[in-house]
Amino acid sequence: MNLTKKSLHHLTYKLTVVILFSLLASSVNAAVILPDIIANNMVLQRNKPVPIWGTANPGEEVTVTFAGQTLKTTAKEDRKWMVKLKAMPANANPQKMIIKGKNTIELSGIVIGEVWLLTGQSNMQLILSSTTDGEEKIAAADKPNIHLFNVDRKIAFHHKRGNLANWEKCTPLSVEEFSAAGYYFGVNLQEALNIPIGLINASFGGSQVEAWMPEEYLLASEDFKPCVDRTALWVAERPDVQAKYDSDMEAWKKAAEEAEKNNTKAPRQPRVPDALRDYRIAASIYNNMIEPLIPYTIQGAFWYQGESNEERAEQYGMLLPVFVVSWRDKWKANGGSGDFPFGIIQLPNYRDIEPEPVDNAWSHIREAQRRTVTKTKNTALIVTIDIGEAHDIHPHNKLDVGKRMARWALADVYGKDMVATGPMFKKSKVKGDKIELQFDVVGEGLKTKDGNAPMEFAIAGADKKWYWAKAKIIGKNKVEVWAGEVPNPVAVRYAFNSNPKNPNLTNESGLPAAPFRTDNWPDPTAGKR
Numbered sequence: 001m002n003l004t005k006k007s008l009h010h011l012t013y014k015l016t017v018v019i020l021f022s023l024l025a026s027s028v029n030a031a032v033i034l035p036d037i038i039a040n041n042m043v044l045q046r047n048k049p050v051p052i053w054g055t056a057n058p059g060e061e062v063t064v065t066f067a068g069q070t071l072k073t074t075a076k077e078d079r080k081w082m083v084k085l086k087a088m089p090a091n092a093n094p095q096k097m098i099i100k101g102k103n104t105i106e107l108s109g110i111v112i113g114e115v116w117l118l119t120g121q122s123n124m125q126l127i128l129s130s131t132t133d134g135e136e137k138i139a140a141a142d143k144p145n146i147h148l149f150n151v152d153r154k155i156a157f158h159h160k161r162g163n164l165a166n167w168e169k170c171t172p173l174s175v176e177e178f179s180a181a182g183y184y185f186g187v188n189l190q191e192a193l194n195i196p197i198g199l200i201n202a203s204f205g206g207s208q209v210e211a212w213m214p215e216e217y218l219l220a221s222e223d224f225k226p227c228v229d230r231t232a233l234w235v236a237e238r239p240d241v242q243a244k245y246d247s248d249m250e251a252w253k254k255a256a257e258e259a260e261k262n263n264t265k266a267p268r269q270p271r272v273p274d275a276l277r278d279y280r281i282a283a284s285i286y287n288n289m290i291e292p293l294i295p296y297t298i299q300g301a302f303w304y305q306g307e308s309n310e311e312r313a314e315q316y317g318m319l320l321p322v323f324v325v326s327w328r329d330k331w332k333a334n335g336g337s338g339d340f341p342f343g344i345i346q347l348p349n350y351r352d353i354e355p356e357p358v359d360n361a362w363s364h365i366r367e368a369q370r371r372t373v374t375k376t377k378n379t380a381l382i383v384t385i386d387i388g389e390a391h392d393i394h395p396h397n398k399l400d401v402g403k404r405m406a407r408w409a410l411a412d413v414y415g416k417d418m419v420a421t422g423p424m425f426k427k428s429k430v431k432g433d434k435i436e437l438q439f440d441v442v443g444e445g446l447k448t449k450d451g452n453a454p455m456e457f458a459i460a461g462a463d464k465k466w467y468w469a470k471a472k473i474i475g476k477n478k479v480e481v482w483a484g485e486v487p488n489p490v491a492v493r494y495a496f497n498s499n500p501k502n503p504n505l506t507n508e509s510g511l512p513a514a515p516f517r518t519d520n521w522p523d524p525t526a527g528k529r
Contacts, residue, residue, distance in 0.1 A: 114195060320369065464491075
């Protein structure tokens with residue numbers, strides 16, 4: 001090949017550029033890189049080993065120095081590395097961490113305390129300004145011993161660039177977009193323990209439980225596989241769905257403008273179809289918002305979700321316990337602590353009060369949550385049957401939700417001397433024309449909030465027809481239930497309407513007993529997948 005002086009110079013220039021870019025890429029790849037959650041102002045979990053991890057060049061030595069510990073490791077072929085700091089006591093004095101490979105990263109403002117993960121859909125996502133006395137609470141939210149890590153949903157789903165979140169001290173500014181229930185939980189916990197509290201909020205309104213689960217757990221069951229199959233259906237129909245949605249939106253905008261001109265009520269904005277909601281895709285939230293946090297050491301997690309699975313309540317009852325196990329498995333498999341405490345916040349009372357016992361899917365979501373707790377170790381049910389709102393799926397009272405979350409944690413996780421929750425149904429026994437119920441978590445003994453007989457019990461015979469029942473507390477932990485219309489009873493339900501009028505059974509905590517049913521009869525969503 002004959003090369004002119006000009007073409008040779010051009011070729012030399014191109015080779016130089018390629019070499020420079022290769023060297024630059026090599027130096028970038030060689031740099032130690034940390035996940036977003038390991039950052040300035042983070043809270044490390046006390047009294048447990050703490051993984052610190054990231055990526056570097058294969059074979060690159062990485063040294064982590066913190067609180068008198070110096071740990072060394074070597075990045076593997078997949079560029080991943082990890083060290084584990086030994087368990088440390090709580091410490092509110094900010095400290096520095098040095099991570100050194102071919103580059104050096106210095107992190108500051110690090111404290112040691114209690115770390116909790118807050119997850120779920122819109123009732124966990126709901127911010128302070130949308131709740132009772134929210135603006136007043138925001139103004140008073142100068143809490144330097146509470147640090148917040150508020151996962152950005154748009155960044156997580158790659159709709160914009162940036163860090164997944166930044167650890168920030170709790171201030172009126174940093175708390176504005178944070179979970180109200182989570183914030184109130186953190187405030188109560190910090191006041192009781194007087195140590196730093198780290199709160200990680202990874203919530204997404206309108207989400208379904210299957211979006212929060214690793215895909216392999218969904219594919220392992222024929223009852224769960226349809227959740228994954230829907231993804232392919234949505235991909236296929238997306239162009240047509242998008243075109244129709246765009247057309248509907250244009251028509252809505254015009255109609256809304258006309259309504260404004262004529263001072264009339266505007267039509268409702270078209271709902272975004274599931275096929276266009278990327279957070280509805282099976283495993284999508286897990287992949288984008290939870291997996292990047294693993295295996296950051298946490299004390300425990302809270303789950304406040306179920307509304308969006310109402311149409312498949314039976315399936316939700318199968319999914320939820322597997323969901324809890326899947327997270328614990330993933331934390332443990334990736335070097336974290338498994339079997340961490342899991343608080344499930346039960347759906348509240350909602351919709352109109354019904355005069356007779358009814359069988360609605362909403363109640364079966366609550367029952368799925370209760371049954372998950374009864375068969376999954378180290379879990380708890382945070383009952384909210386008395387603080388919902390009939391006509392608002394987002395009840396404004398998140399202060400009491402946070403208090404109840406903290407009460408359970410303080411009692412069961414931190415060993416404080418108090419009853420953790422209201423009573424929990426344990427077992428039943430038919431005794432002639434009555435059914436005797438036995439409860440756990442009774443404290444000093446069962447009682448009612450108003451001093452009257454227990455309300456909201458329903459009873460049925462083999463014909464599955466429900467009648468309001470009379471009830472009587474007959475011991476520290478027992479209630480007997482009967483109804484004249486049911487001489488041969490087989491099943492009892494308590495507070496099982498979507499919005500029970502007076503669920504007054506409690507213990508000395510004053511917290512409501514959890515709604516329950518003793519039967520296993522099919523629910524209104526049976527077979528829906």
